[in-house]
Amino acid sequence: MKRIILLAASLALASTAQAAQKLGEVQAQRSPEQVYAAVCGYCHGRNVGPVIRGRGLPAETVEYMVRHGQNAMPAFRPTEVTPAELKALAAWVQTSTADPKEHGR
Amino acid sequence: MTVNLDRRSLLGAGAASAAAVGLGTAAQAKAVLARGVKKADFAGAVAAMRKVVGDEWVFADPEAVAPWRKSYTPDPYGKHVPVGAVCPETAEQVQAIVKIANQFRQPIWPVSTGKNMGYGQTTTAAPGQMILDLKRMNRIISVDPELCTALLEPGVTYRQLKDYLVENNLPLWIDVPTVGPIASPVGNTLDRGVGYTPYGEHFMVQCGMEVVLADGEILRTGMGSTKNPSAWQAFKWGYGPYLDGLFTQSNFGIVTKMGMWLMPAPPVYKPFVIRHKKMEDVARIVEAMRPLRIANIVPNVVLMMGAAYQLAMFKRRGEVWDGAGPITDEAVAKAAEANNLGMWNTYIALYGTEGMIAESEKIVRAAFAAIDGEVLTQEEVGDNPWFHHHATLMQGGLNLDEIGLARWRGAKEGGGGGGLAWFAPVAPAKGSETKGQVELAKEILGKHGFDYTAAFAIGSRELHHIIALLYDKSDPAEEKRADDCYRELVTGFGERGWASYRTGVHAMDLVAQQFGAVNRAFNAKLKDALDPNHILAPGKSGIL
Numbered sequence: 001m002k003r004i005i006l007l008a009a010s011l012a013l014a015s016t017a018q019a020a021q022k023l024g025e026v027q028a029q030r031s032p033e034q035v036y037a038a039v040c041g042y043c044h045g046r047n048v049g050p051v052i053r054g055r056g057l058p059a060e061t062v063e064y065m066v067r068h069g070q071n072a073m074p075a076f077r078p079t080e081v082t083p084a085e086l087k088a089l090a091a092w093v094q095t096s097t098a099d100p101k102e103h104g105r
Numbered sequence: 106m107t108v109n110l111d112r113r114s115l116l117g118a119g120a121a122s123a124a125a126v127g128l129g130t131a132a133q134a135k136a137v138l139a140r141g142v143k144k145a146d147f148a149g150a151v152a153a154m155r156k157v158v159g160d161e162w163v164f165a166d167p168e169a170v171a172p173w174r175k176s177y178t179p180d181p182y183g184k185h186v187p188v189g190a191v192c193p194e195t196a197e198q199v200q201a202i203v204k205i206a207n208q209f210r211q212p213i214w215p216v217s218t219g220k221n222m223g224y225g226q227t228t229t230a231a232p233g234q235m236i237l238d239l240k241r242m243n244r245i246i247s248v249d250p251e252l253c254t255a256l257l258e259p260g261v262t263y264r265q266l267k268d269y270l271v272e273n274n275l276p277l278w279i280d281v282p283t284v285g286p287i288a289s290p291v292g293n294t295l296d297r298g299v300g301y302t303p304y305g306e307h308f309m310v311q312c313g314m315e316v317v318l319a320d321g322e323i324l325r326t327g328m329g330s331t332k333n334p335s336a337w338q339a340f341k342w343g344y345g346p347y348l349d350g351l352f353t354q355s356n357f358g359i360v361t362k363m364g365m366w367l368m369p370a371p372p373v374y375k376p377f378v379i380r381h382k383k384m385e386d387v388a389r390i391v392e393a394m395r396p397l398r399i400a401n402i403v404p405n406v407v408l409m410m411g412a413a414y415q416l417a418m419f420k421r422r423g424e425v426w427d428g429a430g431p432i433t434d435e436a437v438a439k440a441a442e443a444n445n446l447g448m449w450n451t452y453i454a455l456y457g458t459e460g461m462i463a464e465s466e467k468i469v470r471a472a473f474a475a476i477d478g479e480v481l482t483q484e485e486v487g488d489n490p491w492f493h494h495h496a497t498l499m500q501g502g503l504n505l506d507e508i509g510l511a512r513w514r515g516a517k518e519g520g521g522g523g524g525l526a527w528f529a530p531v532a533p534a535k536g537s538e539t540k541g542q543v544e545l546a547k548e549i550l551g552k553h554g555f556d557y558t559a560a561f562a563i564g565s566r567e568l569h570h571i572i573a574l575l576y577d578k579s580d581p582a583e584e585k586r587a588d589d590c591y592r593e594l595v596t597g598f599g600e601r602g603w604a605s606y607r608t609g610v611h612a613m614d615l616v617a618q619q620f621g622a623v624n625r626a627f628n629a630k631l632k633d634a635l636d637p638n639h640i641l642a643p644g645k646s647g648i649l
């Protein structure tokens with residue numbers, strides 16, 4: 001039983017990468033790492049979508065993909081990932097190094 | 106599988122190459138204006154809306170609208186494509202937009218987070234609408250740790266709410282649909298969605314709304330309109346006719362705040378899977394489960410996952426089936442066996458103290474031992490991605506593993522897949538209902554060449570048959586077949602009295618027909634009274 005509680009705790013911790021917002025305030029601009037953890041990283045690197053880090057993907061391709069969604073990928077609107085967040089994210093993905101813990105297919 | 110990320114084909118050559126990389130046919134279809142709306146009206150509405158929310162939050166040319174056009178649902182004739190999007194940040198801006206919509210007769214379709222995947226995302230039931238995208242309104246207005254309640258704006262994702270609770274050390278759980286990180290409590294509840302903890306029936310745990318009406322007035326439901334609305338999130342019913350239901354699966358208002366109840370984190374959580382080996386076992390599982398659910402011995406919304414659905418989450422179709430036509434039960438059984446899955450995999454969890462759980466576990470084990478069910482805990486299953494996924498869901502955890510479903514079919518070099526339409530007919534929770542439903546589903550799906558990838562869910566006394574119609578949206582012929590197949594599912598099941606609890610924008614009118622003329626006329630009267638210009642989401646649930 002203890003193991004199950006520990007599992008629950010570690011799941012909870014895993015979700016703290018994004019700084020929480022204050023009551024009554026809209027979400028502030030997030031860093032590329034935060035957007036990746038809160039959105040992209042649930043599929044890319046977890047066997048749902050292909051790995052995108054460490055492949056030198058051109059930033060403009062990343063931006064296009066996010067806004068249009070290819071095949072099974074949903075599109076993400078400027079209300080979800082703001083234009084400023086996307087610009088920083090795309091540059092970050094382009095220059096990112098591969099994370100050996102990620103798996104793609 | 107690799108994905109074709111050839112930049113030139115994406116950025117250079119327009120529609121033809123967009124189809125080639127699997128953006129779907131509707132992504133290129135030309136959007137048409139709503140009936141009676143002239144180009145000048147549309148331009149007038151757009152200009153007026155820009156003054157309200159700022160130029161950068163109104164989108165009206167086809168390329169800028171692209172993110173709102175993406176959908177998994179079939180749209181072979183391009184009938185569901187939005188013409189624009191407007192993105193307010195406050196309820197006052199919503200009021201102003203509604204006035205403009207009335208003035209120019211420009212219809213607007215509200216979404217909260219717009220991730221209604223397999224039901225239409227941010228596409229619309231009738232053509233010519235602008236999406237009223239409320240994602241920017243994402244304030245967590247209040248959380249009461251004593252009453253275990255929250256009041257949220259529509260754009261708050263489950264992830265945002267969870268982050269808030271975790272960071273503030275509040276021992277409260279959320280309950281998520283399978284795609285929690287990017288979806289929202291408000292959007293999901295308003296479409297009467299479900300999750301898998303004891304708070305899984307979301308509309309049941311909703312409490313109080315703020316609604317912008319079509320005339321621009323703000324209505325508060327329940328206790329919210331009294332001089333002291335402190336019980337707004339505590340008491341659902343208020344006084345007089347209960348109104349909240351009118352704003353779910355409807356087009357009678359725009360919800361700008363919603364209250365909800367949160368489950369206190371239990372001291373102990375224990376998930377189980379119960380495996381059965383044969384397709385026909387599902388009847389016995391439902392019979393065993395119903396009394397446990399009604400008596401609340403099993404307290405969560407229960408999923409009985411068919412093996413093909415489970416396989417489709419993490420496998421590509423070509424890995425388990427290369428025959429002609431739909432995958433056979435034998436092929437599914439073989440792949441299930443190889444992956445440590447049953448033909449049916451029933452996921453339940455117990456919540457409470459060690460003692461409470463031990464007592465309930467005895468009852469559950471006895472009930473399923475009697476029908477040859479293999480009851481397994483985390484320790485017994487070991488490292489199993491399916492168990493891990495469902496154990497996450499049953500404690501309101503976040504993941505997007507199931508999006509893999511949209512890659513089951515059509516995955517090939519350079520892309521494919523991306524087609525998913527949920528067909529979800531409802532029946533009473535009786536084993537006798539399952540046989541006919543499974544047979545009919547397989548017959549209709551098979552006729553159109555699609556696989557039976559399905560699950561059953563028991564909320565309390567009802568059985569949801571959750572059928573994922575998976576197709577390759579990069580193939581226009583297959584998209585058309587999927588559309589035809591879905592229509593035949595609705596009418597074929599409808600003839601037997603099995604109508605859907607919810608549907609996608611592509612079939613809203615057809616599903617409304619299954620509920621009869623009197624009900625349609627009643628909804629039409631309400632619509633005329635509340636929204637005489639029909640500017641709010643015409644076509645939603647078949648209500649124009």
Ligand SMILES: Cc1cc2nc3c(=O)[nH]c(=O)nc-3n(C[C@H](O)[C@H](O)[C@H](O)COP(=O)(O)OP(=O)(O)OC[C@H]3O[C@@H](n4cnc5c(N)ncnc54)[C@H](O)[C@@H]3O)c2cc1C
Nearest residue numbers: 217218219220221222282283288289292293298299360507
């Ligand atoms: C793999 C997969 C698994 C899924 N599993 C589940 C599941 O377990 N349970 C489930 O319920 N769904 C499930 N879905 C379907 C869907 O993705 C979720 O229901 C999701 O929560 C809906 O999107 P949303 O929350 O962004 O709502 P939105 O898309 O924002 O809203 C849905 C609809 O509600 C209405 N609406 C929204 N906001 C407002 C408003 N403020 N005022 C008036 N009307 C409004 C509109 O008609 C809108 O189109 C799944 C989808 C996929 C692809």
